[in-house]
Amino acid sequence: MQSAEVKQRLFNAVDELRPQLVQTLQELVRIPSVVGDEARAQQYIQKLYQDLGLTVEMVEPDMEAVRQHPGFIDTKVPYEGRPNVIGTLPGDEAAPSLVINGHVDVVSVEPRNLWPRDPWSGEVEGGRLHGRGSADMKSGLIANYFALKAALKAGLRPKGMVRLMSVIDEEAGGAGGTLACLLAGYRADALLITEPHGMNVTIANAGVNHFRVYLKGRSAHGGTSHLGVNAIGKVLPIYQALADLDEKRGREVKYPLFEKGSGRSCHVTVGTLHAGDWPSTVPGDAVMECRISFVPGETREEIRALVENTVAQAASTDPWLQEHPPKVEWFAWQTSPWQQDPEHHFVQALMSAAVDVAGRPVDFIGRASGLDSRFAPDFGMVAACTGPKGANIHGIDEYVELDSVVDTAKVVALAMLNWCGVAD
Incomplete structure (x- = not known):
């Protein structure tokens, strides 16, 4: 020195x-x-x-x-x-x-x-x-x-x-x-x-992974929207499941250095939602882009399994999503x-x-x-x-x-x- x-x-x-x-x-x-x-x-x-x-x-x-x-x-x-x-x-x-x-x-x-x-x-x-x-x-x-x-x-x-x-x-x-x-x-x-x-x-x-969740609905004209299945509505249980996962991990997963530097150790964030392209059309698909972070000691494989299981479990409570299960795709940031x-x-x-x-x-x-x-x-x-x-x-x-x-x-x-x- x-x-x-x-x-x-x-x-x-x-x-x-x-x-x-x-x-x-x-x-x-x-x-x-x-x-x-x-x-x-x-x-x-x-x-x-x-x-x-x-x-x-x-x-x-x-x-x-x-x-x-x-x-x-x-x-x-x-x-x-x-x-x-x-x-x-x-x-x-x-x-x-x-x-x-x-x-x-x-x-x-x-x-x-x-x-x-x-x-x-x-x-x-x-x-x-x-x-x-x-x-x-x-x-x-x-x-x-x-x-x-x-x-x-x-x-x-x-x-x-x-x-x-x-x-x-x-x-x-x-x-x-x-x-x-x-x-x-x-x-x-x-x-x-x-x-x-x-x-x-x-x-x-933190480790940071980005993922997309794809959901299918059924398109229909607004005048016969009762014949369609709105993909935006089908997003809601998946969004809520990810929000609940965020709250749970924020409460339970602790890494002292992250708590000190960022106020919380990890997050699940739904960053974008895209669905539909016309006001009088029932949207037939939707996609959410999301981010999950994780702490030393957790692995990418564990985090991927956690997200995919969370999405699958949320989908299992909805008859439409049971027949048309959401797809999870990992993209962009995939770091440990x-x-x-x-x-x-x-x-x-x-x-x-x-x-x-x-x-x-x-x-x-x-x-x-x-x-x-x-x-x-x-x-x-x-x-x-x-x-x-x-x-x-x-x-x-x-x-x-x-x-x-x-x-x-x-x-x-x-x-x-x-x-x-x-x-x-």
Whole structure:
């Protein structure tokens, strides 16, 4: 760990760069980068990395390589024209190396009309910077850049190699982003991701599986609707069974790190319902798209069986569904839980940095959602996450607290030197 003098030099350098940090974050938030349309934002990041003197590479995902990996998630969005950006600062090969990762892609701003301000404004008010992606996670991405910039400004060059990695596709599962970069050989001994975690250190995330439930009805004209079977009505017992399963698992399945980080360990969510296409036609089919998360110790096989049995049991109470049983299809996210040993030297180096910056005890937490850190074990890498504090993530009027972005830059910078060492 670093001396008090080194810490002070480092923190002073970050503080001096704060106006640049805020301006840079504003500029990046003002570039829309919804999943599938990240290229312009990545060009902005490319220039930042070049200006810092890094060796910069633009890496488009290799679909064939990524498809072969068990962590692949097929989003049906092509990878062409969607590069990842990697900026490398060489170091002593004998010293520990580090990838500092963040994603530039964001989710949709819809319903845009409900935002109280332009969702791409980057507006600063009351110490908060507003806009889609401000918290999740352009602030973390920019904090990573200013962490390295501050260290170099302070004359504290990391001894080991450091890679800044700006990735696409995280919101859709990460296969074209972090996974593609690791498969292409852009690795290190450790992986640090600055997702918005309120300055806590995240060492676990839930398994996440998506599934569809298909239901059949019988179409009919609205004038003779008594001859039809409305598929929407047949959804209701299945929906209620999944809602009951969600309540039961929320009550009974406990994983302390997730309880601490997300307030609850697991969830079953019915996210979409599609049925019918005309007001005067009885819909003859319906489909629900759903998500279930699960904790370390549970397996994908167990979770699939649980969902399929829940749907089948609900269908068994309805004569129509007995004769026309719903079909469950698993798609998109199919990931297992991830957990990291908190005693690993890298995790302790990050925790020490977080405590030094916060000036108080910092918690180890887990998240009841998916994180790109889950890919690290497949490549022999240790991983952990920390990041700034924000609110309304994926929601209306997303924002990040600027003080926490500055603190994140300090944590990342100090953790980097704690782990990689300082060059002579």
